[in-house]
Amino acid sequence: MKFVLDSSALLSGKDFRGELYTTPEALKEVKKIGMTPQLEALFSVRVSITSPSRESINAVKEEAKKTGDVKRLSPTDVGILALAKELSAVVLTDDYSIQNLAKELGLEYRGVAISEIKEKIYWEYRCRGCGKFWEEWYNFCPICGSKLKTSRKR
Ligand SMILES: [Zn+2]
Numbered sequence: 001m002k003f004v005l006d007s008s009a010l011l012s013g014k015d016f017r018g019e020l021y022t023t024p025e026a027l028k029e030v031k032k033i034g035m036t037p038q039l040e041a042l043f044s045v046r047v048s049i050t051s052p053s054r055e056s057i058n059a060v061k062e063e064a065k066k067t068g069d070v071k072r073l074s075p076t077d078v079g080i081l082a083l084a085k086e087l088s089a090v091v092l093t094d095d096y097s098i099q100n101l102a103k104e105l106g107l108e109y110r111g112v113a114i115s116e117i118k119e120k121i122y123w124e125y126r127c128r129g130c131g132k133f134w135e136e137w138y139n140f141c142p143i144c145g146s147k148l149k150t151s152r153k154r
Pocket of ligand 1: 130131143144145146
């Protein structure tokens with residue numbers, strides 16, 4: 001079985017069974033947060049570093065716009081999902097936004113330390129000024145010009 005590991009999965013230092021993949025960007029995040037000789041040894045032996053194609057990245061971004069996850073996902077997160085899509089791999093991550101979108105994309109995912117989310121989460125945006133809810137993100141509320149905040153849709 002193939003797995004794509006995000007930085008949370010890489011940092012766990014666990015040696016998962018199967019073929020392990022990650023992106024150069026996720027590896028860069030791990031280096032920034034705290035690479036250890038043990039991790040470096042594990043990655044060099046066990047993890048293939050691969051970049052997803054431009055098409056897969058765009059497909060993931062489109063899907064993220066629909067669920068409202070797009071503002072919560074970093075380019076690194078998008079890359080992880082795109083690679084998993086391309087390889088038909090299981091995503092290993094503790095990041096809820098990545099898990100949520102994986103589900104949306106029909107990808108299998110597993111949590112590393114904490115249990116996976118069971119339900120799909122949708123996000124909406126609420127104006128801090130007039131309190132109106134918006135389906136889409138705006139930098140400023142189209143009605144009153146205040147900033148929006150992200151909240152979970154019920
Ligand atoms: Zn407003």
